[in-house]
Amino acid sequence: MTGRYGSIEAVLPEVRALLGERVTTSPDERRHHGTDEGWQDPAAPEAVAFPHSTEEVARLVRLCTEARVPVIPFGAGTSFEGGVGALHGGLCLDLSGLSRILAVHDSDLDCLVEAGVRRTQLEEHLGRRGLFFSVDPGADATIGGMAATGASGTTTVGYGTMREAVLGLTVVLAGGEVVHTGGRARKSSAGYDLTHLLLGSEGTLGVITEVALRLHGIPEASAVGRAGFAALAQAVQTAIEIMQRGLGPVRLELLDEVQVAASNAYSGLDLPRRPHLLVEFHGTPGAVAEQVAAAGEVAAAHGAQDWRSTSDAAERRRLWKIRHEAYYAARALRPAVRGMVTDVCVPLSRLADCIAETRADLDASGIPAPILGHVGDGNFHVVLLFDPEDPVESAQVRAAHDRLVQRALGMGGTCTGEHGVGHGKLRYLAAERGAAAVAAMRAVKAALDPQGIMNPGKVIPPE
Amino acid sequence: MTGRYGSIEAVLPEVRALLGERVTTSPDERRHHGTDEGWQDPAAPEAVAFPHSTEEVARLVRLCTEARVPVIPFGAGTSFEGGVGALHGGLCLDLSGLSRILAVHDSDLDCLVEAGVRRTQLEEHLGRRGLFFSVDPGADATIGGMAATGASGTTTVGYGTMREAVLGLTVVLAGGEVVHTGGRARKSSAGYDLTHLLLGSEGTLGVITEVALRLHGIPEASAVGRAGFAALAQAVQTAIEIMQRGLGPVRLELLDEVQVAASNAYSGLDLPRRPHLLVEFHGTPGAVAEQVAAAGEVAAAHGAQDWRSTSDAAERRRLWKIRHEAYYAARALRPAVRGMVTDVCVPLSRLADCIAETRADLDASGIPAPILGHVGDGNFHVVLLFDPEDPVESAQVRAAHDRLVQRALGMGGTCTGEHGVGHGKLRYLAAERGAAAVAAMRAVKAALDPQGIMNPGKVIPPE
Numbered sequence: 001m002t003g004r005y006g007s008i009e010a011v012l013p014e015v016r017a018l019l020g021e022r023v024t025t026s027p028d029e030r031r032h033h034g035t036d037e038g039w040q041d042p043a044a045p046e047a048v049a050f051p052h053s054t055e056e057v058a059r060l061v062r063l064c065t066e067a068r069v070p071v072i073p074f075g076a077g078t079s080f081e082g083g084v085g086a087l088h089g090g091l092c093l094d095l096s097g098l099s100r101i102l103a104v105h106d107s108d109l110d111c112l113v114e115a116g117v118r119r120t121q122l123e124e125h126l127g128r129r130g131l132f133f134s135v136d137p138g139a140d141a142t143i144g145g146m147a148a149t150g151a152s153g154t155t156t157v158g159y160g161t162m163r164e165a166v167l168g169l170t171v172v173l174a175g176g177e178v179v180h181t182g183g184r185a186r187k188s189s190a191g192y193d194l195t196h197l198l199l200g201s202e203g204t205l206g207v208i209t210e211v212a213l214r215l216h217g218i219p220e221a222s223a224v225g226r227a228g229f230a231a232l233a234q235a236v237q238t239a240i241e242i243m244q245r246g247l248g249p250v251r252l253e254l255l256d257e258v259q260v261a262a263s264n265a266y267s268g269l270d271l272p273r274r275p276h277l278l279v280e281f282h283g284t285p286g287a288v289a290e291q292v293a294a295a296g297e298v299a300a301a302h303g304a305q306d307w308r309s310t311s312d313a314a315e316r317r318r319l320w321k322i323r324h325e326a327y328y329a330a331r332a333l334r335p336a337v338r339g340m341v342t343d344v345c346v347p348l349s350r351l352a353d354c355i356a357e358t359r360a361d362l363d364a365s366g367i368p369a370p371i372l373g374h375v376g377d378g379n380f381h382v383v384l385l386f387d388p389e390d391p392v393e394s395a396q397v398r399a400a401h402d403r404l405v406q407r408a409l410g411m412g413g414t415c416t417g418e419h420g421v422g423h424g425k426l427r428y429l430a431a432e433r434g435a436a437a438v439a440a441m442r443a444v445k446a447a448l449d450p451q452g453i454m455n456p457g458k459v460i461p462p463e
Numbered sequence: 464m465t466g467r468y469g470s471i472e473a474v475l476p477e478v479r480a481l482l483g484e485r486v487t488t489s490p491d492e493r494r495h496h497g498t499d500e501g502w503q504d505p506a507a508p509e510a511v512a513f514p515h516s517t518e519e520v521a522r523l524v525r526l527c528t529e530a531r532v533p534v535i536p537f538g539a540g541t542s543f544e545g546g547v548g549a550l551h552g553g554l555c556l557d558l559s560g561l562s563r564i565l566a567v568h569d570s571d572l573d574c575l576v577e578a579g580v581r582r583t584q585l586e587e588h589l590g591r592r593g594l595f596f597s598v599d600p601g602a603d604a605t606i607g608g609m610a611a612t613g614a615s616g617t618t619t620v621g622y623g624t625m626r627e628a629v630l631g632l633t634v635v636l637a638g639g640e641v642v643h644t645g646g647r648a649r650k651s652s653a654g655y656d657l658t659h660l661l662l663g664s665e666g667t668l669g670v671i672t673e674v675a676l677r678l679h680g681i682p683e684a685s686a687v688g689r690a691g692f693a694a695l696a697q698a699v700q701t702a703i704e705i706m707q708r709g710l711g712p713v714r715l716e717l718l719d720e721v722q723v724a725a726s727n728a729y730s731g732l733d734l735p736r737r738p739h740l741l742v743e744f745h746g747t748p749g750a751v752a753e754q755v756a757a758a759g760e761v762a763a764a765h766g767a768q769d770w771r772s773t774s775d776a777a778e779r780r781r782l783w784k785i786r787h788e789a790y791y792a793a794r795a796l797r798p799a800v801r802g803m804v805t806d807v808c809v810p811l812s813r814l815a816d817c818i819a820e821t822r823a824d825l826d827a828s829g830i831p832a833p834i835l836g837h838v839g840d841g842n843f844h845v846v847l848l849f850d851p852e853d854p855v856e857s858a859q860v861r862a863a864h865d866r867l868v869q870r871a872l873g874m875g876g877t878c879t880g881e882h883g884v885g886h887g888k889l890r891y892l893a894a895e896r897g898a899a900a901v902a903a904m905r906a907v908k909a910a911l912d913p914q915g916i917m918n919p920g921k922v923i924p925p926e
Binding site for chain 1: 568570571572573612613615619623624626627636640641642643644646647648649650651652653654655656657659660662663664668679680682683703706707708709711746747748749750752753754757808809810811812840841842875876877878879880881882883884888891892895896897899900901902903904906907908909910911922923
């Protein structure tokens with residue numbers, strides 16, 4: 001495959017002429033930029049460029065197109081499926097220099113940011129104005145990276161994923177053309193939905209340089225409820241009934257017993273070591289009080305042992321910090337080994353079965369593997385902690401992962417609820433979507449990137 | 464252009480062999496199937512086929528592909544931008560025979576329907592189970608047609624458009640390949656988002672034959688508030704403040720003075736002849752009571768003269784019937800002439816200016832032209848009632864329409880909030896999206912429909 005591509009040497013002089021010191025071939029930088037938080041082997045790019053504007057990105061992509069050099073966008077490196085790996089060499093575009101919040105329109109509840117803006121940077125900026133942006137993956141990802149992977153998070157059950165949050169994108173296509181995919185209207189039916197085509201395309205169709213986002217006013221009232229359960233199934237059934245009764249949670253998260261133990265150790269807590277559910281509601285004070293009371297009744301009916309709710313802001317922050325640190329807590333269960341983080345999503349009616357079968361399967365394997373997730377969406381994560389130097393463990397983990405994905409697909413679910421395909425899940429795409437759908441994706445890819453230079457080897461399985 | 468396409472005669476014998484009596488070349492059927500509710504000249508297809516399954520659609524599309532015969536899907540014929548016109552002849556596929564509700568999954572809040580299912584048919588079916596589907600364009604459109612145009616409606620401000628409502632599609636692509644674009648998981652990041660690429664593509668990329676939809680439970684409580692205002696600007700400002708305060712309406716509709724007069728006459732009402740706002744809230748009883756009270760305060764602060772609210776189901780239905788009949792009421796203002804129905808959508812902060820300037824412009828023209836719309840989204844409609852035989856009126860209407868679109872684009876808005884491009888708005892697409900975006904759309908179209916047989920002449924402007 002690599003023979004299709006041109007040498008980095010063909011573009012480096014011009015890249016240096018354009019960016020000066022803002023391009024490097026340092027081994028450390030290359031290694032860092034070819035590594036994400038996933039379990040796939042890193043693959044370093046041949047050089048790393050640090051553009052500061054859409055125009056610079058466009059010029060770099062044009063150079064790479066002319067020389068057939070792969071282009072790999074890099075945000076914060078927090079992806080899980082190997083999205084940043086330079087599988088065919090090429091030039092990494094580190095977009096952290098595109099870090100300006102260009103506009104916030106308070107009265108329209110939207111904003112425009114550059115792709116390198118971090119999630120927490122935006123949160124802080126908006127909070128001072130009484131606004132918030134809803135999508136919150138655990139990591140402090142960039143907004144551009146979140147758009148490129150179609151990210152979601154704990155609030156997706158209430159506010160949606162990046163697919164609902166993004167109004168439009170500025171994208172540099174192969175060849176260097178700059179496209180604006182959407183305007184500032186809250187809805188439009190003007191032509192093909194290039195915004196959603198690019199969301200989740202993981203850099204394989206273009207480089208996202210600007211993102212227009214829907215925002216929300218910070219709600220008048222918020223409350224969090226939490227409960228521990230004797231059995232995992234009780235926690236899952238509580239979540240399902242909260243959804244099916246239409247109580248309207250904006251967060252609905254499960255931590256299984258293994259994860260609670262990990263979080264206690266990592267975050268210095270003393271939660272009872274049993275499966276927990278956390279649920280949050282936003283709205284007017286009366287509404288939130290009604291919702292949280294109803295959720296408490298559902299939990300009690302399913303055997304909750306210590307339902308507590310709070311509207312105190314500090315207490316709410318403390319509880320959600322546990323959730324946002326969960327991945328790092330899980331990793332700390334077995335430091336110095338690799339964590340394979342994966343996620344699947346199934347219809348709500350199959351969630352209890354899917355989690356129960358998965359827990360039993362993992363327990364049988366003996367591999368430490370917390371389960372946690374966005375159960376209101378039917379989405380859950382497994383962190384498998386294994387020693388990649390140990391061939392037995394590695395094989396066990398791969399087999400357990402395969403069984404997990406097949407289990408989810410067999411239940412009408414998806415091989416990836418929110419982490420994307422990267423190259424870690426390429427082999428499941430045709431099984432899930434069918435050969436005809438993959439062929440249509442391949443045709444779209446060939447149309448927009450005829451040379452195949454945009455993040456090659458990702459999303460679209462080889463023919 | 465027509466020279467690119469093959470003759471219908473090349474496929475008719477095989478279509479007849481496949482469908483028997485379910486294909487016709489009757490002039491009446493052809494005329495009917497080339498006509499929608501828009502103002503563009505009708506264009507009759509050469510023949511109309513009535514398939515009953517995805518497999519039959521696939522076989523028909525395969526025949527047409529082999530003979531380079533245009534394929535034009537037809538749902539209920541309720542589009543406004545000429546989407547059903549057979550501009551280059553060809554075979555119309557009337558999908559009304561794909562009318563089965565294939566599955567309703569109560570506990571997952573989703574369903575699977577064939578493309579020809581009508582909106583009200585689904586509503587009735589779901590209502591018996593305590594569920595509802597949220598997207599409600601005025602017309603009794605088919606679900607497939609609504610997916611193909613990316614439709615929205617009065618509840619979009621609360622529940623979203625078809626883009627938020629559709630989980631996945633079954634689509635027959637050019638060549639006859641059948642693609643399933645999504646599964647039943649509430650979210651997925653498995654590959655390119657073909658679902659959203661097809662939504663709003665208006666039959667130009669494929670024929671939608673099945674649609675999986677998100678559903679909602681019928682809310683515990685609902686209430687509607689309505690008020691008349693002395694001035695249009697007061698009504699618009701009330702709508703904007705309801706949105707900006709985050710009160711969470713699920714419907715927020717404006718009828719201007721001209722529309723109120725039309726609706727009084729058509730629906731036998733006696734609303735005071737002044738601009739009106741209708742707003743609806745869904746939720747738990749306490750929440751709805753808080754929301755509707757807050758909306759009443761906002762309306763009063765903007766000079767509402769007769770704020771009333773009700774949670775009575777019959778009264779609510781009566782009010783929304785006015786809104787759903789509004790288009791027919793507007794047409795009845797000047798029977799026997801044509802109505803040009805158009806819509807634009809702008810950022811909320813520009814909505815008051817956009818409506819005020821439009822009202823003044825229309826009044827100056829002397830053409831009867833009610834304004835109404837989904838103002839919570841920044842989206843409004845104008846129905847221009849003109850005599851197409853009168854060259855002066857026709858020219859006036861076209862010029863007023865051009866000015867309306869330019870005004871919306873100048874305010875950062877879109878030339879079409881929900882009606883689509885069809886061929887009525889082709890000439891505005893490049894001005895709104897830019898040449899590079901249109902070129903990308905054209906590349907996608909060429910990739911999925913290399914012969915250009917899928918609903919030719921729509922959405923993508925000629926080069």
